[in-house]
Amino acid sequence: MQITLTVNGVERTAEAEPRTLLVYFLREQLGLTGTNIGCDTSSCGACTVHVDGESVKSCTMLAAQADGLSVTTIEGLADGDELHPMQKSFQENHGLQCGYCTPGMVMAAVSLLDENPSPTEQEVRLGLEGNLCRCTGYHNIVKAVLAAAEAGS
Amino acid sequence: MIPAAFDYQRADSAEEAIALLTEHGDEAKLLAGGHSLLPMMKLRLAVPSVLVDVGRLDDLRYVRDAGDHIAIGALTRHRDLETDPLLAEAVPLLSHAAGEVGDPQVRHRGTLGGSLAHADPASDLPAVLLALGGSLVAKGPNGEREIAATDFFTGFLESALEPDELLTEVRVPKLDTLGWSFQKFNRRAQDWAIVGVAAVRAEGHTGVALVNMGSTPLVASGVVDAVNGGSNASEAAERATEGTEPQGDINASPEYREHLARVLVRRALEESGLS
Numbered sequence: 249m250q251i252t253l254t255v256n257g258v259e260r261t262a263e264a265e266p267r268t269l270l271v272y273f274l275r276e277q278l279g280l281t282g283t284n285i286g287c288d289t290s291s292c293g294a295c296t297v298h299v300d301g302e303s304v305k306s307c308t309m310l311a312a313q314a315d316g317l318s319v320t321t322i323e324g325l326a327d328g329d330e331l332h333p334m335q336k337s338f339q340e341n342h343g344l345q346c347g348y349c350t351p352g353m354v355m356a357a358v359s360l361l362d363e364n365p366s367p368t369e370q371e372v373r374l375g376l377e378g379n380l381c382r383c384t385g386y387h388n389i390v391k392a393v394l395a396a397a398e399a400g401s
Numbered sequence: 402m403i404p405a406a407f408d409y410q411r412a413d414s415a416e417e418a419i420a421l422l423t424e425h426g427d428e429a430k431l432l433a434g435g436h437s438l439l440p441m442m443k444l445r446l447a448v449p450s451v452l453v454d455v456g457r458l459d460d461l462r463y464v465r466d467a468g469d470h471i472a473i474g475a476l477t478r479h480r481d482l483e484t485d486p487l488l489a490e491a492v493p494l495l496s497h498a499a500g501e502v503g504d505p506q507v508r509h510r511g512t513l514g515g516s517l518a519h520a521d522p523a524s525d526l527p528a529v530l531l532a533l534g535g536s537l538v539a540k541g542p543n544g545e546r547e548i549a550a551t552d553f554f555t556g557f558l559e560s561a562l563e564p565d566e567l568l569t570e571v572r573v574p575k576l577d578t579l580g581w582s583f584q585k586f587n588r589r590a591q592d593w594a595i596v597g598v599a600a601v602r603a604e605g606h607t608g609v610a611l612v613n614m615g616s617t618p619l620v621a622s623g624v625v626d627a628v629n630g631g632s633n634a635s636e637a638a639e640r641a642t643e644g645t646e647p648q649g650d651i652n653a654s655p656e657y658r659e660h661l662a663r664v665l666v667r668r669a670l671e672e673s674g675l676s
């Protein structure tokens with residue numbers, strides 16, 4: 249079937265089987281490999297993107313379900329060479345080590361602040377419960393999100 | 402992991418969804434948020450040959466005051482339940498429990514109707530609806546019928562829905578609530594409950610239901626009888642395992658689940674204001 253998405257502001261159409269998961273559609277059909285696949289079982293959050301502005305796990309959504317909707321991936325956050333404030337905050341606060349969880353973590357964090365612009369530390373920890381990180385121990389990720397909230401991103 | 406191949410049909414109305422179900426019979430499955438069905442299809446535990454996507458039926462996404470009850474559209478997502486001001490006011494137990502389901506990404510996609518139709522004893526919202534004494538509206542080729550929550554969950558992942566029926570609405574009576582509680586015991590934040598308890602005490606109604614204590618979500622009828630008969634929280638909680646048949650798995654033995662049920666029922670009753 250033909251699937252059309254508005255990805256990072258640009259309309260993209262590609263042919264895919266109905267069973268194609270959104271994450272594979274983004275990575276393989278559209279060549280947007282910033283979104284990672286971690287567990288492939290809806291547990292780790294590495295594949296988090298925004299669909300109509302809200303965080304979703306793209307390994308647990310069909311591309312067909314997103315047909316006609318707008319999708320934002322990690323590639324769509326920066327403004328040219330200017331990183332998104334959340335990306336900058338992760339960089340400044342050492343919110344990453346290997347970086348594998350980072351695209352999903354950043355997308356989940358941006359969605360979290362959209363819904364709750366000034367969260368408490370506890371709300372940040374709970375708000376990121378769907379995203380696992382095997383490196384950082386989370387403290388610096390939480391710090392990065394709180395700093396981004398403080399800076400009003 | 403990729404699901405087996407299927408035909409994908411998006412329904413633009415409830416009627417179209419029912420017509421597609423009637424046409425394809427047992428081969429077809431409704432797709433709402435996909436957060437129970439797609440993981441099962443990826444594991445090939447479910448292999449429908451036609452998926453009827455009802456995810457865009459926005460007219461089945463609502464929370465309304467319907468006089469003696471609150472009416473909730475079947476396609477209402479967990480996130481909507483969690484943030485709806487009317488629901489928070491009228492049915493705080495449901496609004497709170499919806500916020501405990503999975504994680505934010507899951508709550509952005511999963512729906513109330515999908516959660517109930519899936520009839521998983523480990524899910525949170527079926528037990529909540531049982532405790533509240535709610536009902537479900539199913540629509541099929543021959544019209545609509547209302548099913549009491551207590552008649553809906555018939556077996557492990559089995560419900561009273563016919564293959565050609567669509568859940569359209571969930572009804573929760575407006576209770577004069579004295580207290581409520583939702584106890585969810587799990588090891589990691591995003592996990593399903595190892596055991597969970599939904600409790601509500603209201604004028605003329607006591608509801609207590611259990612998550613993951615058998616092959617279906619269960620009303621803790623022994624506990625309800627004890628509370629109605631004047632028992633205190635500790636006494637009533639001793640009857641928490643009556644009629645249950647908990648399974649053992651990687652998280653807990655049946656005995657441990659029974660222990661948890663007694664402890665969590667006591668806590669739930671105490672938090673609901675029973676001494």
Ligand SMILES: Cc1cc2nc3c(=O)[nH]c(=O)nc-3n(C[C@H](O)[C@H](O)[C@H](O)COP(=O)(O)OP(=O)(O)OC[C@H]3O[C@@H](n4cnc5c(N)ncnc54)[C@H](O)[C@@H]3O)c2cc1C
Nearest residue numbers: 431433434435436437438503511512515516518524525568
């Ligand atoms: C990582 C993860 C964690 C989770 N954690 C929890 C948790 O802690 N607690 C919890 O309760 N749940 C949890 N869930 C499940 C989640 O709540 C699902 O959203 C829900 O169980 C199913 O809703 P859905 O809309 O996604 O349904 P779908 O997956 O689309 O459908 C599920 C079933 O219901 C049927 N169906 C769907 N809608 C209708 C309808 N309107 N009428 C008739 N049949 C219908 C489908 O045909 C299918 O058989 C979790 C899921 C994931 C992926």
Ligand code: FES
Nearest residue numbers: 286287288293307
């Ligand atoms: S890859 Fe999607 S949640 Fe892990």
Ligand code: FES
Nearest residue numbers: 345346381382383
């Ligand atoms: S930085 Fe390595 S998994 Fe998070």
